Structures are given as C-alpha cells and as structure tokens.
Amino acid sequence: MRERQTLDESIAAVRASERELADNIELIEMGEAEGDDGIVADAEAALRVLAEDVRKRQIASMLSGEADDNDTYVEVHAGAGGTESQDWANMLLRMYTRWAEKSGRKVELLEVHDGEEAGIKSATMLVKGEKSYGWLKTESGVHRLVRISPYDSQARRHTSFASVWVYPVVDESIDIQINESDCRIDTYRAQGAGGQHINTTDSAVRITHNPTGIVVQCQSERSQHKNRATAWSMLKARLYELELEKREAAANAQAASKTDIGWGHQIRSYVLQPYQLVKDLRTGVESTSPQDVLNGELDPYMEAALAQRLGGGPKGDIADID
Known part of the structure; x- marks a missing residue:
C-alpha cells in the first residue's frame, strides 16, 4: 500500500x-x-x-536505490582539535536538524557525548520522513570549517574537521543476521539532562560488533531495555549500509568519483573568514551565504551530488538528464 x-x-x-x-x-x-x-x-x-x-x-x-525510501541515522563526530572541532560538530548537528525540519521530517536525538567546554564529541540522530536516506546519503564524509575561533583569546583563524556518517534504518522486510557471540554489550550512565534516574542508573547501551569493529550506542530512553533494542536496530542498519557500500564499490570500481562516498574523505569546505564561501569539493557547487547553509539550506548540494553519482554531472547539467 x-x-x-x-x-x-x-x-x-x-x-x-x-x-x-x-x-x-x-x-x-x-x-x-x-x-x-x-x-x-x-x-x-x-x-x-x-x-x-x-x-x-x-x-x-533518481532516488530508487535499495534503501533510499528508508528513514536514516546520521552520526556526527568531532575531529582532532578539542573545543573548536567539538563546536563545529555541534554546528553540523544543528545544520542537519534544521534541514530535516524545513523539509517536513522528524528528528530524534538518540545519543550525544558533550564536549568538555562546548560542543559535542559525537552524536547520533534519527531522521524520519520520505526518502530521508536517499537525500542524506551523499552527506557522508569529512566537513571542514575555517573561521576565527571564538575560543582563541588571540582571535586566530582555525581549521576544524568533523565527520558525518549516514546509514539507513533497516525495516522488517530486510533480514540481517547477527551472531550475538560476535558482539560485546556494555552499559553505562547516560550524560546530560534527564533527572536523577538517567544520571544514577546504567541505562545507556553500547554494542561493539567485533568482526567489523562497528560500535553503536543509545542513551535516548530511561529504560536500558529500550536503549538496547534501539542499539540492536542501529547495528543492523550499520551492517546493512556496509553491505550496500560493498555492492556499490564493486559496481563502480572503475568510476573516478567513487571516493566521494568513502569514510574519511573531505567533501565540503565552510569558510567564514577571511571570506564567506561554502564549496562542495565533489561537484563544485558554491554558496557565498554560509549562514544560510548552516541553517539547513542544503538542497542544492544534495541535488548536485545525487546527479553526479547517477551520471548527471554537477547541478548545471541536471536539466539535461533524460
């Protein structure tokens, strides 16, 4: 239906x-x-x-991939650089939240590890809505920020990095088999607001999949049982995304642009000083209004990346696709 x-x-x-x-x-x-x-x-x-x-x-x-219709998880991780990178990771989390809200999608924050002074070390959110994974999947990679750091007393320019990882929610029609003996399950006390219960009980859950090294964690619920169920769902989604990536890598082994979707590759630069520019390094799409982009105006970047991955070239060639 x-x-x-x-x-x-x-x-x-x-x-x-x-x-x-x-x-x-x-x-x-x-x-x-x-x-x-x-x-x-x-x-x-x-x-x-x-x-x-x-x-x-x-x-x-064009969003006709195997999981493009699904909801999606979005992970953000701060790179090296302490408070400045952690603040940048928090800015990216807000950017994707704003994009989702503007496009009529719902967002649930599943886990967050706060930085020591400001920002976040990492966070995972769930984006629900039509073709959420299809739209967001090209956002995986390293995002670079250049600005005058508000945390530098000498007002020097800093370059910071944060990583974004996007993977689809696995629905019931997709069967993912996981051997529980291959996993290590840890419980710990959740961070942040939540009252006495969340800070005094080991309700947060972390699952490590030993064969792949994949780690997922959830602390959004007060119940350890609910957090455990969500973490298992996240692990299934990560393993499924890994399989999709392997298939795509095999099918596009000769494609020069294949590195665009690989983890650890810089995909976009956000320059706030000495000039104002956001540039996608894969498609060449630019904006001289970084604040608009950071407030969720991401459609031009997503559209161009999708068109390029499907053979349509940068944004300027989209109209020529049959």
Whole structure:
C-alpha cells in the first residue's frame, strides 16, 4: 500500500505539471494575441517556478536505490582539535536538524557525548520522513570549517574537521543476521539532562560488533531495555549500509568519483573568514551565504551530488538528464 501510494502521488504530480504547462502556454499565446504583456509575464514566471519544481522532482525520481525510501541515522563526530572541532560538530548537528525540519521530517536525538567546554564529541540522530536516506546519503564524509575561533583569546583563524556518517534504518522486510557471540554489550550512565534516574542508573547501551569493529550506542530512553533494542536496530542498519557500500564499490570500481562516498574523505569546505564561501569539493557547487547553509539550506548540494553519482554531472547539467 505504501508503494502504491508513492506511485499514485508521483503520477498525479506529473499530470498536474503537464496541465500547468499546457495552461501557461495557452495563457502566453492568448496574451500575445491580445497584446497583454502582463498576462505573458505572469505565465512566464509561473513556468519558471514549474521548471524548478520539475527539476526537483527529476532529482527525487533518481532516488530508487535499495534503501533510499528508508528513514536514516546520521552520526556526527568531532575531529582532532578539542573545543573548536567539538563546536563545529555541534554546528553540523544543528545544520542537519534544521534541514530535516524545513523539509517536513522528524528528528530524534538518540545519543550525544558533550564536549568538555562546548560542543559535542559525537552524536547520533534519527531522521524520519520520505526518502530521508536517499537525500542524506551523499552527506557522508569529512566537513571542514575555517573561521576565527571564538575560543582563541588571540582571535586566530582555525581549521576544524568533523565527520558525518549516514546509514539507513533497516525495516522488517530486510533480514540481517547477527551472531550475538560476535558482539560485546556494555552499559553505562547516560550524560546530560534527564533527572536523577538517567544520571544514577546504567541505562545507556553500547554494542561493539567485533568482526567489523562497528560500535553503536543509545542513551535516548530511561529504560536500558529500550536503549538496547534501539542499539540492536542501529547495528543492523550499520551492517546493512556496509553491505550496500560493498555492492556499490564493486559496481563502480572503475568510476573516478567513487571516493566521494568513502569514510574519511573531505567533501565540503565552510569558510567564514577571511571570506564567506561554502564549496562542495565533489561537484563544485558554491554558496557565498554560509549562514544560510548552516541553517539547513542544503538542497542544492544534495541535488548536485545525487546527479553526479547517477551520471548527471554537477547541478548545471541536471536539466539535461533524460
């Protein structure tokens, strides 16, 4: 039923676009025949809006990967550099939260490890909504910040790094087998607000998968049982994402852009001083308004990265995709 609803909505959107295109072309012809420049201008403006909407739907139609429809986990980890990098990690967490909220998605913060002075050492959030993994999957990688550090008494320019890791929620239709003897389960006291209970009981859960070295942790619930269940789900999702990555690596072994999705590769620079620029190093997409990007205006970057991964080139070539 969910698949049928998705197809019905897609078909209805295409038909609505066709009708709007035909109506505006008719208005332009009528305006030209009557010499009414106002009608022509309004119809042309409507066609420009329609073209942008169709372009976005065209990108969305590319999200046909095995897990693109799924909800997704987003992990953020501060790099070396102490408080400055930890603050940068917190800024990235806020950026993705704002993007999700603007696009009508729901966000749940599953775990967070605060920095000593400010920011976070790491955090994991769950993003729920249509094709959340499909849109966010190109955000995995290292993000670089250049700014005058507010934590430097000498007001020097600092370069900081933080890593983002995106992997899909595994639904019940996907069977992931995990041998519990391959895992180590640790419990510990959660950090942060939550009252007496969260700070005095070992409710947080960490699971280490020994064969792969994958570590997941959850502290969002007061109940250790609930946190354990969520952590197992996260581990299944990580193992599934690892398998998807292996398949993609095998299928694209000869592709020069394959390193774009690898963990540990820098994908984007955010420069706040001495000039203002956010540049994606894979697609070349730029913005001279870093605050807009940090407030969640990420669609141009995601669209261009998706188009490039699917053979469409940078953003400027999106309209040429058949």
